[in-house]
Amino acid sequence: MAEGKKPRSLATQAAAKIAKFVRGNMSATLKAKEEGKKVAYAYINDGQDEIMRAMDIVPAWGESFAGVCAAKRDAEKYLQKAEADNFSRSLCTYATCTIGFDMWREELGGQTPPDAPWGGMARPDMIIGSAQQLCDPRFKWPQATQHYLQDVPVFVGNMYYPPWDPNRNHHEQEAIYVKYAKAELLELVRFCEKHTGKKMDWDRLAGLVDLTEKTWNLFIDTYELRKAIPTPMDTGDAMNTMVPITFNLATQDAYDYYKDLNDELILKNEKKQGVIENEKYRLLWGAGLPSWFALGDFQYFNDKGAVFPAEVTYRNAEKIERLDLPATNDPLERIAWRWVRFWTHWYDKARKRPGSSPKVERIIEYIEDYKCDGVVFHSAFSCRSWHAGIIHQAEILRKVYGDIPILIMEGDIVDISSYNEVDTHNRIDAFIETVDAYKRKGN
Amino acid sequence: MERYYAGIDIGSTMTKAVIVGETIVASVIGPTGPEHRKLADKVMEKALNQAGLRFEDVTYIVSTGYGRVNVPFADRQVTEITCHAKGLHSLLPTVKTIIDIGGQDSKGIKIDGGKVTSFVMNDKCAAGTGRFLEVIAETLGVPLEKLGEVSLSAESPAAISNTCTVFAEHEVINKLSTGEKITNLVAGVHDAVATRVYALVKKLNVEPDIAITGGGAKNVGLVKALEGKFGCALLVPPEPLITGALGAALVGKERYEHALGSGQTLTRSGQGLQEARLFS
Known part of the structure; x- marks a missing residue:
């Protein structure tokens, strides 16, 4: 049975629309099956959105489903299912939650397990995995899923980007990585063609790449409106408003959503309408996925006079002009360049600050642009990609930027057993006192 | 006035x-x-x-x-x-890192002139807290206040590998039944707590002087074990509670x-x- 949870109040009307958006994405997979369309298990930020959309493949996002289960505090039954089959509790809980769901559905002969949050996800016709762009568990997650869905074909593409090395000019290597990424994307096109029986419409793909770039630009323009003091929207809302850019990229719906959000934030800024009435502390969400079952903690920060005008997490877009992409008419090459440059475009700036790193440089940029007084990291134990580097990032930040209050919260994305509300709030209280002391002493 | x-x-x-x-x-x-x-x-x-x-x-x-x-x-x-941070700074102004071991949690606090610059807390697991020592003291029939003193006479601390308090208690009972000396077990338990606390506090950029407060500071065995981990003497205020x-x-x-x-x-x-x- 789901445990009780506190509702989170949202600052923007746009954020309040997101539940319908997410639910729509999940039900689209079930509807697709009824209509004979192909459904693919898909993974975020992998550069494959435009290809899937151009081939009319309906994505079923495991990361979204697991997030919904967590937010409804109803994931434990799937985590236990996976654990019973020897998946470690410390593996990515997005993965183990959805694998547990898959296991259960297979036991039921393909029927959706009872009481699946928001109706669950459809059984996929294919699994389109991608690794390395964002996190390494996604190498093995699709393969582990196939262990239970043995008739479902799997494609795992690799979209690498040059590793950070302060002593090496990564621009010399970028073209090689782009060439590799493009080849992987072409392989994906062939895979999709084989399993849909359709040929890629390259003009349509190019149009969707245009739409994605427009959406990236609009998304950043919109989020930059949050620089205003008081900020009209904080991370509590952004953990909702990230849905279209993350799960609906290359759709008109995503673009339209950010147009509405943009209009709303402009209006709020004109009225000087902030997230809270008396904005005392501005914080940056420096890294880490949130505990989806505890989004009310953002409210707790707000109650203490703190807002988050910016976050690194889910800001997975950049102004296209800033990426300085080489001109090309090849849509696959455009996708490849955009994603490679998305990860590398902080490298040059980081190289100019001895001892810094791209991730830290990004944090510094947001601290300065959004006038933040402190940084909060969330160390979600099962999300190894973020969890492992957080302390290092915090140390480098202090070393190269200077003394700034930092809070490292601990929990998980899905596994509620990692979370203690009283102690979390105690840490937040102590952190706010620290930020207040810094501000009073003028540090 | x-x-x-x-x-x-x-x-x-x-x-x-x-x-x-x-x-x-x-x-x-x-x-x-x-x-x-x-x-x-x-x-x-x-x-x-x-x-x-x-x-x-x-x-x-x-x-x-x-x-x-x-x-x-x-x-x-x-x-x-x-x-x-404020209280300790008033007593021991040279301290830059505080280790606080309480009954139900443990903490590390970095301070600069009495101002907190960062902190870490263990609030999810009894290992590394006073509660761990209480459980083991009860299991071994050693008064809690004597636990530290007993550990100092150990010849060779027993290795306690479990970090979970419940299973560590079981492990201690097993070792006791195989003839391990109580002094060695007590020293091993202190070492296990010190290891947990060290791993926690090392997340901070630890700088000397280091002080210890809370009930843990009254346990000479734990203080000694922590000094071994941190490689320096820990300062203990006159009344650490x-x-x-x-x-x-x-x-x-x-x-x-x-x-x-x-x-x-x-x-x-x-x-x-x-x-x-x-x-x-």
Whole structure:
């Protein structure tokens, strides 16, 4: 049975629309099956959105489903299912939650397990995995899923980007990585063609790449409106408003959503309408996925006079002009360049600050642009990609930027057993006192 | 006229009260146990008696510790992180890193001139806390207050590999049944706690001087084990249990004087001495 949870109040009307958006994405997979369309298990930020959309493949996002289960505090039954089959509790809980769901559905002969949050996800016709762009568990997650869905074909593409090395000019290597990424994307096109029986419409793909770039630009323009003091929207809302850019990229719906959000934030800024009435502390969400079952903690920060005008997490877009992409008419090459440059475009700036790193440089940029007084990291134990580097990032930040209050919260994305509300709030209280002391002493 | 400020620290197993004027004029450590937690007013009363003061003589009261929000007569609540830093800095100004080992949690706090710069807490697992030692003391039939002393006579500390308190207790019983000496087991348990605390506190950029507070600081075996991990001597304040309450009193003093300096006056809550709320 789901445990009780506190509702989170949202600052923007746009954020309040997101539940319908997410639910729509999940039900689209079930509807697709009824209509004979192909459904693919898909993974975020992998550069494959435009290809899937151009081939009319309906994505079923495991990361979204697991997030919904967590937010409804109803994931434990799937985590236990996976654990019973020897998946470690410390593996990515997005993965183990959805694998547990898959296991259960297979036991039921393909029927959706009872009481699946928001109706669950459809059984996929294919699994389109991608690794390395964002996190390494996604190498093995699709393969582990196939262990239970043995008739479902799997494609795992690799979209690498040059590793950070302060002593090496990564621009010399970028073209090689782009060439590799493009080849992987072409392989994906062939895979999709084989399993849909359709040929890629390259003009349509190019149009969707245009739409994605427009959406990236609009998304950043919109989020930059949050620089205003008081900020009209904080991370509590952004953990909702990230849905279209993350799960609906290359759709008109995503673009339209950010147009509405943009209009709303402009209006709020004109009225000087902030997230809270008396904005005392501005914080940056420096890294880490949130505990989806505890989004009310953002409210707790707000109650203490703190807002988050910016976050690194889910800001997975950049102004296209800033990426300085080489001109090309090849849509696959455009996708490849955009994603490679998305990860590398902080490298040059980081190289100019001895001892810094791209991730830290990004944090510094947001601290300065959004006038933040402190940084909060969330160390979600099962999300190894973020969890492992957080302390290092915090140390480098202090070393190269200077003394700034930092809070490292601990929990998980899905596994509620990692979370203690009283102690979390105690840490937040102590952190706010620290930020207040810094501000009073003028540090 | 001298002003007096009180700090009251409701921890998980102890309640502490300190009153300061120009110096510490009273400090009381209350009894342990759940039935006593709500009696913060009695601890405060004892502190007032010790100082020869009436409740009305106290200018400002700050509560801290996990039960801080339940003290009706406190004028302000401040976390134990801030209060430990403030209190310890007043006693040992050269300290830059504090290790606090309490009954139910452990913490590491980095400070700079009494100001907290960062902190870490273990609040999810009994290993690395006083509770771990309590459980093992009970299992071995050694009085808690003697545990540290017993560990010092170990020939070779036993390896305790379980980090879970329940399973570590089981492991200790198993080793006991195979003939392992109690002294070695106790030393091994201290080593296990020290290892957990070291791993926690190392997340901070630890700088000397390092001090230890809380009930753990009263255990010579644990202090020695931690000194081995950190590779330096740990400073122990004269009464390591009161640093939080002392810090709370000093925070109150600072706040009040700062307000006066700004032409304002902080007013008292208007509440008299009453039982702490919500503990029954």
